[in-house]
Amino acid sequence: MIEIHAIPAFQDNYIWCLVNSGEQEAWAVDPGDAAPLENFLSSRALNLAGILITHHHPDHVGGLPQLLKQRDIPVYGPPQTVRKVTNPCVEGDSLSIWGQRFDVWEVPGHTLDHLAFVHLPPANSSGKALAHPLIFCGDTLFSAGCGRLFEGSPRQMLDSLKRISSLPGHTRIYCTHEYTLANLRFARAVLGDDYPPLEERISESESLRANGQKTLPVKLEAEQRYNPFLLCDGEHVKTSVKRHSQLDLENEYDVFTQLRRWKDGFA
Numbered sequence: 329m330i331e332i333h334a335i336p337a338f339q340d341n342y343i344w345c346l347v348n349s350g351e352q353e354a355w356a357v358d359p360g361d362a363a364p365l366e367n368f369l370s371s372r373a374l375n376l377a378g379i380l381i382t383h384h385h386p387d388h389v390g391g392l393p394q395l396l397k398q399r400d401i402p403v404y405g406p407p408q409t410v411r412k413v414t415n416p417c418v419e420g421d422s423l424s425i426w427g428q429r430f431d432v433w434e435v436p437g438h439t440l441d442h443l444a445f446v447h448l449p450p451a452n453s454s455g456k457a458l459a460h461p462l463i464f465c466g467d468t469l470f471s472a473g474c475g476r477l478f479e480g481s482p483r484q485m486l487d488s489l490k491r492i493s494s495l496p497g498h499t500r501i502y503c504t505h506e507y508t509l510a511n512l513r514f515a516r517a518v519l520g521d522d523y524p525p526l527e528e529r530i531s532e533s534e535s536l537r538a539n540g541q542k543t544l545p546v547k548l549e550a551e552q553r554y555n556p557f558l559l560c561d562g563e564h565v566k567t568s569v570k571r572h573s574q575l576d577l578e579n580e581y582d583v584f585t586q587l588r589r590w591k592d593g594f595a
């Protein structure tokens with residue numbers, strides 16, 4: 329049986345860890361820090377069998393030197409930008425973890441090297457491990473938000489988000505940061521406080537966090553209802569962003585550009 333665990337790291341990162349209890353093996357996604365992952369592995373007597381990396385930021389790759397000291401395991405990630413990658417991946421590549429296929433997508437925007445790992449289970453897989461579609465999307469799509477644009481253009485980021493949004497509605501979004509509550513506050517500023525899907529997510533997330541639980545993963549179809557960055561082609565977000573920016577906005581790329589700028593300055 330394969331399970332996915334969230335290992336908290338730093339302030340608000342999750343190191344997602346695929347665990348195959350039958351094999352006593354684990355794969356980690358974006359181990360920014362080695363210590364919490366090592367603790368998790370040793371407490372369950374698991375062997376680390378491989379690593380997936382979405383992009384080069386230190387809070388996603390910082391644990392690699394320590395983790396690879398005593399291990400000779402594959403590290404799948406972006407070519408060139410991450411020195412410890414053993415299996416450089418580009419758009420269209422795929423890899424297999426215990427027979428489960430993951431497709432590699434290039435999703436530039438947050439950084440230019442940003443990758444996502446997408447699992448779409450075959451139609452006959454019901455009841456098996458990883459029966460739901462899922463994506464490890466790093467710092468691209470967050471619950472109620474999206475990553476900052478450090479390297480890519482607004483157009484690249486919106487195209488990446490639109491591509492993620494084209495996945496089946498029940499796809500589970502495994503992003504790296506627990507930014508949900510802060511993002512929801514911004515979403516409320518954009519969508520108003522009379523927006524039922526958003527208010528539902530706010531009360532759900534507040535009670536999860538109050539009980540020390542995570543708000544992730546989240547289903548894509550939920551995000552499509554209240555994440556303003558996935559609603560840039562709609563009148564509601566457009567009107568709100570127009571009012572805030574005092575600019576004429578021609579298309580969804582203009583809306584996204586100003587929405588991202590608004591979020592960057594939002595306290």
Ligand SMILES: [Zn+2]
Pocket residue numbers: 383385438467
């Ligand atoms: Zn990042």
